[in-house]
Each structure stands twice: as C-alpha cells, then as structure tokens.
Amino acid sequence: MNRFAELLDRLIFTPSRNAKVQLLKDYFADVPDPERGWAVAAITRDLEVKTLKPAAIKALVTSRVDPVLYDLSRDYTGDSAETAALIWPQKRGANYVPSLSEVIEELNETTKAEAPQLLERWLDALDPSGRWALIKLISGGLRIGVASRLVKVALAEYGGVEPQEIEELWHGLTTPYEELFAWLEGRAEKPVNAMRAPFRPVMLSHPVEELDKPKIDLSRMRKEWKWDGIRVQLVRDGDEARLYSRTGDDISGAFPDVIEGFPVDAAIDGELLIYDPLTTDRFKVRPFNDLQQRLNRKTVSAKMLKTHPAFVRAYDLLWAEGEDLRERTLDERRVRLEELLSEGRGRVDVSERIEASGWEELERMRSDPPIAAIEGVMLKLNDAPYLPGRPKGYWWKWKKEPYLVDAVLMYAQRGSGKRSSFYSDYTFGCWREGELIPVGKAYHGYTDQELKKIDKFVRDNTIDRFGPVRSVTANKEKGLVLEVAFEGLQRSPRHKSGVAMRFPRINRLRWDKPPAEADQLQVLENMLDAQGAAP
Template sequence: MNRFAELLDRLIFTPSRNGKIRLLTEYFREVPDPERGWAVAAITRDLEIRSVKMAAIRGVIASRVDEVLFDLSRDYVGDTAEAAALIWPAEHGANRQPSLSEVIETLNSASRTEAPAIVEQWFDALDASGRWALIKLISGGLRIGVASRLVKLALAEFGGKEPQELEELWHGLKPPYTELFAWLEGGAEKPVNAMKAPFRPVMLSHPVEEADKPKIDLDRMAAEWKWDGIRVQLVREGGEARLYSRTGDDISDAFPDVIEGFPANAALDGELLVFDPDTTDHFAVRPFNDLQQRLNRKKVSAKMLKTHPAFVRAYDILWEEGEDLRTLTLEERRRRLEAVIGEGLPRVDLSKRIEAADWDELARLRAEPPIDAIEGVMLKSRDAPYVPGRPKGPWWKWKKEPFLIDAVLMYAQRGHGKRSSFYSDYTFGCWRGDELVPVGKAYHGYTDQELKKIDKFVRDNTVERFGPVRSVKASRDHGLVFEVAFEGLNRSPRHKSGVAMRFPRINRLRWDKPAAEADELSTLEAMLPRQ
C-alpha cells in the first residue's frame, strides 16, 4: 500500500505530462500483478469499494480523535483525508502493512459491519502517506492530476503499443487487467474485445492562430459550425448501443433517449446537445447550461427526459455495418454519413456545412453566428482520413473570442495537492449598486509567482474565516481586481447574481485597477444569450 501511496505522492508533485507517464511506466515495470492492475483501476476510477464509505471512515476517526479537534484540523488543512492521515494516533501492535491488492480484495469481500474494524487496523499499520492513500482509495477522490487517457498512454508506452489499440480494447477489459499486462509484456496474445459497440479513439483539432492562416488553404477545407455541447461517439452494433464521451467514458445510462433514437448499425462522431421540445423548429438547440443538467447522472428522470430532450448533431462516421471507414477521405465519409442519416433520425441530425470565400467572411460568420449555441467554426481537410489523436493540419477550430469582465475577489479557498498550502480557488463578484454579488469561481489562469502574491493578499486582507474558506476585504475603496475570461453565460436562479459562467479563468491580475472600477452586474446581464 505504501508503494502505491508513494506513486500517488510523486504524481501529484510532478507537473509535466511526460514526467507522469515516466512514473507510471516505472511503476508498471517494478510492481507485479495484480497490484499494478488494481493501481490502474484506482487511478482511472474504474474501481468501486462498496463495503465502506466516508461516513464509516469518519466514525473510525471519531473512535480515536476528539471530534472538535479533528474538525478544527480539517478546517485548517482543507482536506478530510489529509487531516485524518496526519492526526491519527496509531497504536502499536499492527506492524504488517497491507498491499494494495489485499486492501481491495479484503474490503470487497467484507461486510459493512466488518469493514470499519479492518480499516482501523490498517490505519495503525500504515504511515501517514499510506493512510491518506487508503482514505482516497475508499472515497474514490484520487485528484492527482492524472486523467484516464494519460494512464492509457503510459500503458501503451510500457508495452510498445499504439495508444488507440488500448483505447479500443479498454471497455472490454476488467480489473486487475492481468490479460492486458500479459499482452503488453509479450507473454500472451492480444486480448479479444468481446464487447459490442466499442469506443474508437477520436480525432482532435488545433486552434487557429494568426501564424497558421497562411498555411491553411480554405479551398481545400470544409467549414461547419462548432457547437457548444460535448463531443460524443454514438455506436450501435449487434443490437447494442452506447454513447461515449470524447475520452471514452460510457455515458449511455444518462441519455437513454439518444440511444433509443439511433437504429443504425454505425459509429458516429458528433456533438451532444439539448433541444427545445416546445418549438416547431427541428432540434432547436438550447444553451449549454440545459445540457449540463443532464450530465454526470447515473439515471435520468422521466420529467428530465421530457423537459431536456437530447440529440446528437453528427459530423462524421467511423464505422458502418462491419466496415471501418476511418481510412476514407472526409468527403467519402460525409457521403456515407448522409446516407445513414437519410431523411432524419429521431435523435440524430446532420451538422450542416457553411460557405466562406475568405478569412474575412469566415471571421464575420464566427463573430455573428445565427444562434448563441455556436461557439465558433471548424475547418476540416476534405481529403483527410480520420486519424486518432491531434495531427496538425487536417482539422482546425476557430472559436469566438472569450468574454472578458473585471471582477473583485470576494472569497478564497485552499487548493488540493501541491496547492494545499495556498489559497488558490477564488470566488469573484461584480457590483450591483454598492453591493458585490458573486458571479463565478476560478482556480487557474495564473502563474506560481502570481499565486504567491494573491495568497499573501488573501492572508493580509482576511475579514472572516469559514473553515478552509476566507472572506477577503472587498469594497469600493479596497479590493483585488481580476480580469476574468469565460466562454459563455447562462441565467441561473441558483446563483444570487442570476447568472452562471462557463469555463471561467483568471486572464490577468489588475493590481492597477481600483475595485470601484470593476464591472457592474448589468454588464454581465447584457452578455446573456438571446432568448
């Protein structure tokens, strides 16, 4: 268990992508089965421990630690697992540290009444780092800056395979992945993917920069709108249908209406959107905020299915009736896609092409799209095959310029991992008369040096404390102004301001700007999508 804890600790404090991949491949090389396979399952969040939950862990902690003292410690540290791992008063006696495999296999065979006592024994045997890793493993809260795709890239590098091979196999594999590791080490044949309707790795685009424009021949490009939804892959094969996110997560259960409305034996690439059921317009797209209400749900209610119906706006086809179409050109795939969609499917339609003679006309279309659910334009080479990954040249995205406002820092919260010592999560507000109302929250967009300066400002200007959160002095005469960039805005009755930002980030710090000159809430309200 401590070897796994060491891996997590090193991953948290390794900022570079290649550095994280190197750490993972070293771990796969040094740690035997099934330990390394269980580590993969834990990091990719393909692991669930049912016998013990965080409520039980808190009960174990309360049996040894004064609850008031623990609450104060947790508020100061800002993380339950870290506070518990550090404050735990271990009793002598238990000196055999459990392995990761033992922890998972024991807890998965234990009852809910047995599990807390087992965890208590392990807390005594492990050091603080091991206890932290154990709590994170149980809670599923492994926020260590490693996405599922990065683990697959590390596995591919470890075995000398192409990443897309692993991605196409992934959903047919089960932890602890002994067959996978046997293949990667050359000791067995490639596992057979018995799963129907598998995920196929997606092709990604590059943002258009000014320096790129002379290299892009618009005459050879097909242009279409870039829709403000989420990228998905809709697949039906042999009577089974699935909906995947762009990273290969199966989100089928949250969108049964889309699955049922797709009868074709094919794999489509497109954008998941929500439409207005009360309009005669075919698939009139609603704002992203409406789609967001359906994301990350294990089940969706009948009411939500009726009020927030979803569909896929398809722009590519990868497979049809047993034939892999990815080697065909875009134009050939487009003809196959048009034939599959035909006169229209219940929950799928075709992404329409747009015409622009030159960059000036394309810029006008980008700046003034017909509806607010469009966030830019896409450019795709007509003769390019579908290549997984992000090859530079075939596909380009040219998004609208982000919205910018000046807002005043109101609250700051401690971060996680290597930022746990800093106030790095910021809530900011705009003026409504003489009152500041919160309009958003951001935790990136600044350098490490800027973080230290903001952290000092927070500590020097704290007026109230709420556990790990500090309220910062903010008035017309005093305050720190952020220039905030964001991709979109929606009405939100859940927020005091009545608005909710999409993808806010700190664009720059305005140490030079008086708080009184930050934007009014009315400035934000004027940016709301046209209804």
C-alpha cells in the same frame, strides 16, 4: 498498499509526462497481478469499491484525536485526507500492512457498519503516505493529475503496442485487467472480442491563432459551425449500442433516447445537444445549461427525457457496416455519412456545411452566429484522414472571443494537491445597489507567480474565516479586482445573482483598478439579454 502509495506520491511530484509514463511502466514490471491491475483501475477511476463518506472518516479520526486540533489542522493543510494521514496516532503492535488487493476485496465484502473498523485497523498499520492513499481511495477522492489516457499510453509502451489498440479494447476489459497484462506480456492472444461497439480514440483540433491564418488554405477546408455541446461518439454494432464522451466514458445510461433511436451499424463522431421540445423544429438547439441537466447521471427520469430531449449532430463517420473508414479522406467519409443518414436515423442529423469566401467573412460569421448555441466555427481539411490525438494542420477551431467582466475577489479557499498550501480557489462578485453579489468561482487562468501574489493578498487582507475559506476585504475603497473570462451565461435561480458562468477563469489581475470601478451585475444581465438566454 505502501507500494501503491509510493507510486501515487511519485506521480504527483513528477512534472514530466514521459517520467510519469516511465514510473507507471516500472510499476507494471515490478508488481504482480492482480495488484497492478487494481492500481490501474484506481488511477483511471474505473474502480468500483465501497466508499466511506468524509463525515464517517472524520468521526473515526476524531475518536483518536481532539476534534478542535483536527479542525485546526484541516484548516492549515486544506485537505481532509492529508490531515487524517498526518494526525492519526498509531497503536503499537499493528504491523500487518495490507495489499491494495486485500483492501479492495475486504471493502467490497464488508458491511457499511463494519467498514470503519476495517479502516481503523489499516490506518494503524500504514505509514502516513499509505494512510493518505488509503483515505483517498476509500472516500472516492483519488485525483492525482494523471489522465486515463496517460495510463493507457504507459500500458501500450509496456507491451510494445499502439495506444489506440488499448483504447479500443478498454471498455470490454474487466478489472483487474489480468487478460490485458497477459496479452501485453506475450502470455496470451489479444482479447480481440473483448467488446462490441468499442470506443475509437478521437481526433482533436487546434485553436486558430493570427500566426496560423497564412498557413491555412481556406479553399481546401470544410467549414462548419462549432456547436456548444459535448463531443460524443455514437456506436452501434448489432444489438450492442453505446454513447461515449470524448474521453471514452460510457454515458449511454443517461441518454437512452439517443441510443434507442439509432438503428444502423456505425460509429459516428458528433456533438451531443438538447433540442427544444416545444417547437416544430425538433432539432432547434437549446443552451448548454439544458444539456448540463442531463450530464453526470447514471439514469434519467421520464420527465427529463420529455423536457430535455437529446440528439447528436453528426460530423464524421469512423466505421460503418464492418468497414473502418478512418484512413479515408474527410470528403469520402462525409459522403458515406450523408448517405447513411439521408432517410433519417432517429436522434441524429448531419452538421451543415457553411460557406465563407475568406477570413473577413468567416470572422463575421464567427462573431455573430445565427443562434447562441454556436460558439464559433470549425475548419477541417477536405482530404484529411481521421487520426487520433491532435495532428497539426488538419482540424482547426476558431471560437468566439470570451466574455469579460471585472469582478472583486470576495472569498478564497485553499486548493488541493500541490496547491494545498495556497489560497487558489476564488469567489468573486459584481456590484448591485452598492453591495457585492457573488457571481462565480474560478481556480485557474493565473501563473504561479500571480498565485503567490494573490495568496499574499488573501493572507494580508483576511477579515473572517469559515473553516478552510477566508473572507477578504472587498469594499469600494479596498480590494482586488479580477478580470474574469468566461464562455457563456445562463440564468440560475439557485444563485443569489441569478446568473451562472460557464468555464470562468482569471484572465488577468487588475491591481490598477479600484474596486468601486468593477462591473455592475447589470452588465451580466445585459449579456444574458443580448445572447437570448432562456430563463
């Protein structure tokens, strides 16, 4: 367990991507099965292990230390696992350090009532770094800033294979990946039959900047709408069908209506959307908020299937009836796609091609699309193959300009990980009848230097504390105005403001602007009316 904790600690404090990959490769080489496989599963969040709720962990810690001291320490560190790891008083004589494998196996075999006793024994044996890793693992909060893709790259380099090979096998492998390591080390054949209907690494686009326009030949580009849904891959291979997110997560369970209605052997790249069930046009797209109601669910109710029906708007074909099409040109793939879907194939339709003579016409279309569920335009080179990653010059996205609003900072909370000592998560509000009403939260968009300045403002202007959250001075005479950028709005009865922002971020700090001149809530309500958001 201590070796795993050391790996996590070094990954967190290593900024270089290549250095992180080397750390992982060294770990794979030095640590035997099944320990290294369980570490991979934990980092990629593919580990299924019984967890303890934070309240149970806190109760265990405060049985050893004063609860007030714990609360004060938690407020200072900003992280429950770090607090528990540092404050835990060890018992003398506890010297057997468990391995990661033992922790996982014993957790999965124990009862809920016995789990706290196990955790107590392990905390006594581990050092602070090991305790932190254990608590993060056992609470389901292990987030160390290492993407699943990076782990797969490290595995590929370790075995001298292409990352794409790892990606296409991944969902057919079982933890702790002993068959994968056997292949990578030349001790066994490639597990080629690990899975039918595999995920195939996606091709990504680059945003269009002004400097890019002279380099883009619009006459050679297929132009399409950029839909405001989520990127998916719909795959059927015989009696096996799956729906994947862009990162390769299997989300089939939440969208059985899409899976069951797709009868052909193919792998389709497209956008997952929700259509309006009350219109004759079954593919009239609803706002992103409707799709959000169905995301992050393992199963979906019959009512939700009826009120929020899903479909895939297809724009590429990667594989069909046993043939890999990714090396063919986009034009060739699109002909096959349209042929495949010509008679209708359940909950799938084809993304339409749009025409524009030049950048000016394209700009008008981008800025004023026919419906709110369109967030811009896509440009794709007609003769481009389908390549994983983000190859330059093939695919471009030109999104609408973000919405902007001036809001006043109201509350701040400490971040986690590297930001645990800074107030980096911000709640901001707009004015309504002389009162600030919270309208959103953001925790990115600013530079490290700006973070330090905001943190100092929070500390110098705190007027109240609520655990790790600080309330700051925010009135018409004094406060910090934030220019907030966001991608869209939805009505939300769950929020006091009645609105919810999509992807809010701090665009810039308005030190020059008095809080009284920040925007009224009516500005956001007008935006809602303008974009035709559904209540």
